[in-house]
Amino acid sequence: MTSPAGPPPTGDGSEQQRLKLLAVTACPTGIAHTYMAAEKLAQAAASRGIDMKVETQGSIGAENVLNDNDVSNADGVIIAADKDVDLSRFVGKRVLTVGVAEGIHHPEQLIERVRSAPVHTAGATPAASASGGGKERSVAYKALMNGVSYMIPFVVVGGLLIAISLSLGGHTDPSGGLVIPKDSFWMDINNIGVIGFMLMVPILSGYIAYAIGDRPALVPGMIGGWIANTGDLYDSKAGAGFIGAIVTGFLAGYLVLWIKKVKVPKFVQPIMPIIVIPIVATTALGLFFIYVIGKPISWVFEHLTDWLSGMTGTSAILLGAILGLMIAFDMGGPVNKTAFLFGTGLIATGNQTVMGMCAAAIPVMPLGQGLATLIRKRLYTEQDRETGLAALFMGCFGISEGAIPFAAARPAQVIPANMLGGAVAGAIAGVAGVEDAVPHGGPIVAVLGAVSGVPMFFVAVLIGTAVTALTTVTLVDVSERRREGAAPVAGLGAAGPLEPALVGVGAGAAAGGAAGAVVAQRVVASSSASAAEASPTGTPNVGGTRAGTEAVGTPAAEADGEVLSGYLTEQTVKVALDARDKEAAIREMAELLARTGKVADLDELVATALRREGEGTTGLGEEIAIPHAKTDAVTAPVVGFARSAEGVEWGSLDGTKARLVFMISVPEAAAGDEHLRILALLSRKLMDPGFRERLIAAPDEGAVLEVLSEVR
DSSP: OOOOOOSOOOSSHHHHHTOEEEEEEEOSSOSHHHHHHHHHHHHHHHHTTOEEEEEEEETTEEESOOOHHHHHHOSEEEEEESSOOOOGGGTTSBEEEEOHHHHHHOHHHHHHHHTTOOBOOTTOOOEEOSSOTTOOSOHHHHHHHHHHHHHHHHHHHHHHHHHHHHHHHOEEOTTSSEEOOTTSHHHHHHHHHHHHHHHHHHHHHHHHHHHHHOGGGHHHHHHHHHHHHOGGGGTOSSOOHHHHHHHHHHHHHHHHHHHHTSOOOTTTGGGIIIIIHHHHHHHHHHHHIIIIIHHHHHHHHHHHHHHHHTTTTSOHHHHHHHHHHHHHHHSSSHHHHHHHHHHHHHHTTTOOHHHHHHHHHTTHHHHHHHHHHHHTGGGSOHHHHHHHHHHHHHHHTTOGGGGHHHHHHOHHHHHHHHHHHHHHHHHHHHHHTOEESSSOOSHHHHHTTOEESHHHHHHHHHHHHHHHHHHHHHHHHHHHHHHHHHOSSBSSSSSBSSSOOOOSTTOSOOSOSOTTTHHHHHHGGGOOOTTOOBOTTSOBOOOOOOTTSOOOOOOHHHHTTOBGGGTBOGGGEESSOOOOSHHHHHHHHHHHHHTTTOBSOHHHHHHHHHHHHHHSOOEEETTEEOOEEESTTBSSOEEEEEEEEEEEOOOOTTOOOEEEEEEEEEOTTOOOHHHHHHHHHHHHHTTOHHHHHHHHHOOSHHHHHHHHTTOO
16 A cells, blocks of 8 residues: 655654655657666666666567556655556655656756645645656647557557458449448458447547546546547537547546545545546536537538539539548548548539548548558657558548548548548549449449449549658658757757657657657667677577666666677777768768668668758767668668767857767668667766766777767
């Protein structure tokens, strides 16, 4: 059982000596910032004679996990994180919540402030940074990302199962429609996929609410999302779709927060989070949506249908563009369904051209977003790329919901791009007179023979897809550059490029952190484990013992003299960097890596690294820079290190010139946890002033390697 927090510790140094603190560090991509903050906090605590244990929630999982005994004996807890951290285990303890950047830059201040932080109670919102310097991008943004991350598996599983069932068991039916025989095996597969899609919207809503109002908000969020997606409940032929789910998620979350503030008798307090709050919030939200929000949705649906009916004699180009815009807008919501049902209804009258326009627009969104993840890979996380591949597959089968995760994550960029591509596809199909005899869209209907004018149908789809993909990456680039120029602190939230510029799922890392730590977050996500070293037992093992962190084993290879699993060797170390500016330094570092014979195209390696710098500096501060490139210009992972006596201006946040420069390059196809572990440890080790001093003082390449061998 957790013991309650006492008064803020005061008194002489001997009492401070007995102070015991805990910390949790985490960043959205879970590499450099997570471990840099952990190291800084541990160092600050050790210098004050304070016991501190730090739990890191990184990409390789939670490490040095805080147990019940740790929490029971703690005097305070610091949460330095830009992602959701479960605080239920810290009830009764003083909890201070800030962004991960605060843990890196102001660990001493956090240690002082946590001693007077408010006591965390069940369901309460934790105390946050007053300065705002390290605060995450926003509660709303983080909540949206939380919902999207939980929704993705439902979209992928549901969409792929439906696509598989259609491809292997579906056929066109003379009576109309793309059908799967009832009572067949493939109909069962299709039904399972449909269940995934039915759950997708409530999950999005529920976990947005959960991120805002904690567990009491989960039920009203999910039920609210189900209501939003079920138009029959408010007399609409189409539900509100994912946009309605976002609305209900935020309404549920903030409604729960408001209810929590209501003072109730003491005997009622224990049942508030499990009975009273969920029931009150669910009932209020459900009735509000049915009677207040649902009516306008139904009105929009009816009037859009009437408006479209009056346009049947309009120019085919204009009608096709309008239908394409509507199809792409909300992917299953009332606007989309209005266009789809309008086209479906006209099939029975013998007019199949309107459905042809819709059929060409339907696959553009998932195909366009999937293509965007391929043409600008560096803007996406591995999870985004996997979702993009699934979206491409779904798009081929006319499942527009494959683009929903991207639209939900970045609506301001993705929805306009979708609409533009959909409009282009619809207009081309309209002017070409493409016809579709079944109420379905995508290349699958053409393959199954339901489309007339097949060549122009594919031309419309391909051009619309290209427009969506190119517009998406352009809008995202503009958005991120604007943010970088407007923000005083780097980061994709309140600031510039602290974290990687991401598109779609998981897009936008939270504000805070040291610029350039992104190297560990961008490169390691797909780093190769091909050179991973095994322990004598054959188990890959990387790690070390740090103040307040968990001891883990040492790689056998490093014990034998290999540094960073052999990716950094004496060939790739230079004690005196000649370059005086960033571009020249990157070229010199690339030439250093080329000594290994693993660089197939030196110019491309340099160009890729410079393009990465254009997205945001890789200068960490503390006189450190870690430029990197993920490119097939290298044939295997390779790491280089060079030292500059005068320092190179790298645009670091703290204004220091880079004297210690690491360059990391991996092939596009590289992947594995070994790089994740090595670069996490490197990021943490570089926060040690003594380690940096030894690197600077090392007289030759051999001495540098000896110092770097401490990274374990």
